[in-house]
Amino acid sequence: MPRTPTGGPPPARRRSARRTAALLAGALSAALLSPVAGASPATAAADPSAVRVNQIGYLTGADKIATVVTGASAPLAWELRATADNALVASGTTRVHGWDRASGDQVHQADFSAVTRAGEYRLTVASAGTSVPFTVGSAPLYPRLGQEGMQYFYFHRMGTPVEAQYLQNGAHAHAALHPGDSSVPCWNNWCGGARLDVAGSWADAGDFGIYPVNHAVSAWTLLNLFERDPAAYGDGSLAVPERGNGRPDIVDEVAYGSRFMAGMLPPTGLASHKVHNHAWSAFPVRDVGAENAMARSAMPPSTNATYAVARTTAQLSRVLRPHDPARADELWRSARTAWQRAEAQPDVDYATANDAEGGGDYPDTKNSDDRYAAAVELFLTAGARGDTAAAAYRQAVTSSPHYGEVGQFDWQEVAATGTLSLLAVASDLPAADLARMRGALTTFADSVVAGLAAEGYPALIPGGSPYPWGSNSFIANRMLLLGTAHQATGDLRYLRAAHRGMDYLMGTNAMRLSYVTGYGEYAESDLHDRLAWGRFPGTPYPRGWLSGGPNNQDINDPATPKGRPAAKSYAGPGTAPEAWCSKENTVNWNAPLVWVATYLDRTAPLLGARGAPGAR
Incomplete structure (x- = not known):
């Protein structure tokens, strides 16, 4: 696509093709990615060491496995030493993994899971190097x-x-973006002269569009966290203007960001598929007034967007009802209308x-999922309300x-979100059906756990599969499924595997950096926003x-390099304005990051004590 006159390239946002979910589920994962001869990875504040670890650390009872980039054909000696006094704490030899399919690297693995003594350490591998410092301990x-x-x-x-008072850095405070969304025209007058009230939203990603299909999975993820753990973000726990109003802050945030959803419905017919500017915004936006002056319309409708409105408003109605019955009733009416x-x-x-x-387009040609x-959320909400439509x-x-x-699952493939809601919210479904769903959950979780053994880095994505747009969110969503499987069964294998996924995001990866801003000595600091x-x-x-990832x-x-192994197809430092394919951030990538970070910390005592079950 052509660059805009402002110099801000358009993030096309055709993120994951329909076949991605099948690829990642393993249906087509037999094809291997060949390493590219002579290809050197792009770097972004990269760790210079060949010894890759979670740059934050490990719980005492968690698996602790470093990836070591080396072409050595025989095992190498490793030592774990305390950073304070260089005292030797543990030693051993690496396991030769060999060629890693996703990265093209030749790697070993150093397993120091037996170490349960709390402290700060560095891992040194003979002839390979020394890692960044990291902690081992029982604290989250x-x-x-x-x-x-x-x-x-x-x-x-x-x-x-x-x-400013609600931000990490007050310099990012700004006037309201797109206050005119309370009255948006329809592109080419597709809705017969009506104007839509879509005020109250989150900017979806690197641009200022609002997209029901992508918002729906983002809102679902946060509300699923709430429905599974209502105490996680109670009133007063978050920096939001609504704190102190008697409602959980996570619900307040989702309620604000989802206001626009009901307004995507015109007086008759299907919901608008998306609302955005007629041209790409500046990059970066330095003048909010100029951004707000840009022409903006509601684009034509789709069935998927309408089901997205139905499921989000139904779920939000359910969680808001104890706190705001009147608003819950309004949302319920919107949900039923959208469904019809x-x-x-x-x-x-x-x-x-x-x-x-x-x-962005957000194309999707399958509607059954x-x-x-949507039917799940309407069913559960109707049941909670005693509605005869249940x-x-x-x-x-x-x-x-x-x-x-x-x-x-992702924004385009959403069936699993319905099943996970059925497993999170009480209903009158047969116990045998719910047991079958839990079996499907653990079967998938088992496949993820088993897949770790085949990979040199703990990416949770099969190494023979392509890495899609937003690969880090696919990993986070797999961690969400692992966490849900752990919650359903108590099996610590799933919790350990979820921690290994976080190891990948926090530095045990082929790009040699933490993909989470502000976390780790070598962390991403250059995102497309x-x-x-x-x-x-x-x-x-x-x-x-969370950065989108390779x-x-x-x-x-x-900016995103082509012709590289999947795990190294990631743009280098300082390229964010032109690297929307790998360095973008979005609502549906940060939502699962919140889910998994919360779950891992709230379950930390299960792996955090010396002698924790399964600790070696």
Whole structure:
């Protein structure tokens, strides 16, 4: 695509093709990626050591496995020494893994899981080098990451001033973005002259578009965290303007960011697929007034967007009802309306060629999974309300070809979110059906655990598969599934595997950096975000934002390298404005980061004590 006159390239946002979920689930993972001769990885504040570890640390009862890049054919000696006095704590020899399919690296692994003594250490491997310092201990490893990850959503609120007192750095405060969203025209007048009230939203990603299909999975992830752990982010726990209002802060944040969803419905017919500018915004945005002056419209409708409105408003109605019955009733009416309209036009796919340039497409030609996910939320909410419509929604759930399905999910493949809601919220479904769903969950979790043994880095993605746009979010979503499997069974294998996924995000990866801003000695600090990037010289990125990660499946920017192994298809430092395919940040990537960081810390006592079950 052509660059915009402002110099801000358009993030096309065609992130994951329909076949991605099948690839990651293993259906097509037999094809191997060949290493590229002579290809050197791009770096971004990269760790110079060949000894890759979680740059934050490890719980005492967790698996502690470093990846060592070396072509040595025989095992190498390793030593773990205390950083304070260089005292030797443990030693051993590496296991030769050999060629890592995803990265093309030749690697060994150093397993020091037997170490349970708390302290700060460095790992040295003979002839390879010494790692960054890291901790081993019983305390939660990421005690602020959940809160900091949630601040991402306040940072990206639109329609209201973003105030310094709620931000990590007050320099990022700004006037309201797109307050005119309370009255948005329809592109080419597709809704017959009506104007939509879509005020109250989160900027979806590197641009200022709002997209029901992507918002729905993001809101679901945060609300699923709340429904599984209502005490996680109670009133007063987050830096949001609504704190102290008697409602859980996580619900307040999702309620604000989701206000626009009901407004995507015109007076009749399907919901708008998306709202965005007619041209790409500046990069970075230095003048909020100029951004707000840009022409902006609601693009034509789709069935999937309408089901997205139905499922988000139904779920939000359910969690808000104890706190705000009147608002819950309004949302419930919107959910039922959206469902009825989608049922009346069940196969209207978004026409990606019939819109303005300034936003992503989010194409999706399969509607059955969206219908199932929406039916689940309507069924559960109707049941909680004692609504007589519950039986009809129940039939839509149980007759769906996706009933009980569990597997890789993202914004485009959402069946698993419906099943996970059924496992989180009480209903009158048969116990045998729920048991079958838990079996599907553990079967998928078992496949993820087993897959770790085949990989040189703990990426949780099969090494023979492409890395999709937002690969780090696919890893985070797999960690969410592992956490849910652990919660359902108590099996610590799943919890340890989830921690290994976090090891990958925090530095045990082929790009030699932590993909979470502010976490680790070598952490990403250069993400594709129009509000945070370069707007204020010397102002660092907020902590707790997840980078999209390597992407070799769909590259249409000038900075993300092509022809590299999957795990190294990631843009280098200082390239964020032109690296939307690998360095973008989004609501549906930070939402699972919040989920997993919260779950890992709240379950830390299970792996954090000396002699924890399974500790070696």
